[in-house]
Amino acid sequence: MKILIADDDPQLIRAMRITLAAHGYDVVSAADGAEAIAVAAQARPDVVLLDLGMPRLDGVEVIHALRGWTDAPIVVVSGRTGSADKVDALDAGADDYVTKPFQIDELLARLRALARRIGSGSADPVVVFGDVKVDLAVKSVTRGGEPVHLTPTEWRMLEFLARHPGALVTRQTLLKDMWGSDQIADTGYLRLYISQLRKKLEADPANPVHLLTEQGMGYRLVL
Template sequence: MRILIADDDPQILRALRITLAAHGYEVTTASDGRAALEAASRTHPELVVIDLGMPGLTGVEVIQAIRGWSAVPILVVSGRTESWDKVEALDAGADDYVVKPFAIEELLARLRALGRRSAPAEEAPVVSFGDVVVDLAARVVTRDGRSVRLTPTEWRLLEVLLRSPGRLVSREHLLTEVWGPQYTRDTGYLRLYFSQLRRKLEVDPSNPVHLVTEPGMGYRFAE
């Protein structure tokens, strides 16, 4: 199982990397918030372990960002013991919270529980809307029975939206997911590529009903 560990304490990061790798996890590490978000978008972890007090972006900000496009289980591991810290993290989208210092046996048990809760992944391999059918596994798109050719970038944008049906996916998350964290301000890319996708997939591209823009925030897939 792929796991992302984000913590700015190098000793904790090293200890968790060694321990979790020894228990069969495929481990990726990050030492600050921006690196954590980039690693999450690049590696698509099946579990995330994250500290709250990181530089760059806080743990809560990273959780909120990940929740814009992923339902991956997130375990917070933090030295903060106040109730409001826990509430803030859980409200942001974390699934569980462990206070430092912790026993490694407890951490492993929490991870096993989260892993059971999330598996198997329930992702529809085929998504239909209007006269369009998208086979996510085969990476094939048809419209009214005819094949539609998408560029790799168009496909990736469409896939990100389809895997979060009905949920707002922010512009920053889409840019990070498709182009990388260094492009989070290049919203012109999104306007261009969504215009192309709508011409290919919407009945009336100027009035889209499935690939919807949320002004000032991002995009949403409406079935």
């Protein structure tokens, strides 16, 4: 079973990685909220262990983002002991809440219980940003519930960004994915397609908040 540990405490991640690996779990990790979403989309963990107080995006925001496309169990592991924090996390879609400091035996018992609930397979994610929903399984895009027509190349670009939400995708990576080679000169093709996607998917295409350009490097889809 693959577990994602999302926590900004490197010592805790190191200790939990060693302990969980010793019990046969495959472990991936993330040090902040945005990275947690990106790693989850790429690694497809069976269970997410999530701290609430992380930089960039806090735990509740991460839960909302993950619940847009995955039903993998989410266990909050947090030093926050207030009932309001627990209610917020559970209402957002968390399955369980463990308060730090915790006994590793207790965490392992909860993981075993969650393992019994996990199905044998998982579908491609549905990625949601703004009022846009990208269904990677059926290759469809809707905005405000209405279907959006994309050209095959526009879809290819959006699909790659949606499979790596929050991550910087370089121009070379996109060129290789879309045309099969990173040796193709980018003579404005990528700018053209990202501009077309913004016109179709952004509320204000001139001031995008989701389909962003990283000057001189590439593009990023922000959920």
